Amino acid sequence: MCGKCSPYLDFAAAYCAGRGLRLTAPRAQVLGIVVEAGKPITAYEALAVLGQQVKNPKPPTVYRALDFLQQAGLVHRIESLNAYVACHGGHDHHSSQFLICDDCGTVQEVESGPLDKAIGDTTEKMGFVSGHWSAEIHGSCKKCQG
């Protein structure tokens, strides 16, 4: 828990309350851990951190919390990293786009209208009904360049 994640947790509490979602203790703890990480964190890394707060937690605790948080839209899973990041905005979205810096490990979530439209156009043309999608863009962030 820190200055950065406390406001986020306040927001998350209200966000969940407004939707009938239960932000229980383990869920809130894991959310705090993901927020505080500030970059992608794996389930086992989160488990290790959680172990500093509660006694000897087990993997299912973290995985269940992450599943819940994902469904709630509070965290995203970066598939290409097997890791999780907090959603950068308090918005429902079934799709997400990430700029993943392979040098420093940071991930920036972006919202690109044109990207959204391009995917909509493509799926429509193919007669495909899109549920959710994600674009994971690997490369080098601004800071990490000469």
Next chain:
Amino acid sequence: MCGKCSPYLDFAAAYCAGRGLRLTAPRAQVLGIVVEAGKPITAYEALAVLGQQVKNPKPPTVYRALDFLQQAGLVHRIESLNAYVACHGGHDHHSSQFLICDDCGTVQEVESGPLDKAIGDTTEKMGFVSGHWSAEIHGSCKKCQG
């Protein structure tokens, strides 16, 4: 090996030869297995199939072959499925887009210029230098509707 994968393997052989890449026996076998699957196949599924062709193969054999094939651009990894598909075209590309049907399990690789441009615009605006990216679009394919 079948009527579908044989021409693909011929192409792959020429493709690799032209680039100084060595399409060795285990690599060609694994490629054949992925092509023949016709839909995403996991490393361990491929390992099981390979076990019908050679005696008691081990995971590293398949993983190494898949790594090579990926680097060569002959197969893609679908991160959200932990599975692999053959590249639908004989083209170099550092990026790919997939329409993944969650009902029938098929995956269609598409090439969308607008999507490519949208990602280029976004990364440029953020000062991000993009290496490779992939968009994995989950949903329901044309066949699986109504």
Next chain:
DNA sequence: AAATTATTTGTCATATTTTAACGATAAGTT
């Protein structure tokens, strides 16, 4: 051709990531 070097392979084992199952606990309902 022989020696050298680099790449690839087979094999052992292990590490990492994720899930199933199930009884206990807590929350929401009638």
Next chain:
DNA sequence: AACTTATCGTTAAAATATGACAAATAATTT
């Protein structure tokens, strides 16, 4: 309170992926 549903803690075990190293193969050099 009695009932139903959701969540939790715990014990495994399944599924996914990699490290290490010697043997074999292929490419390169002498």
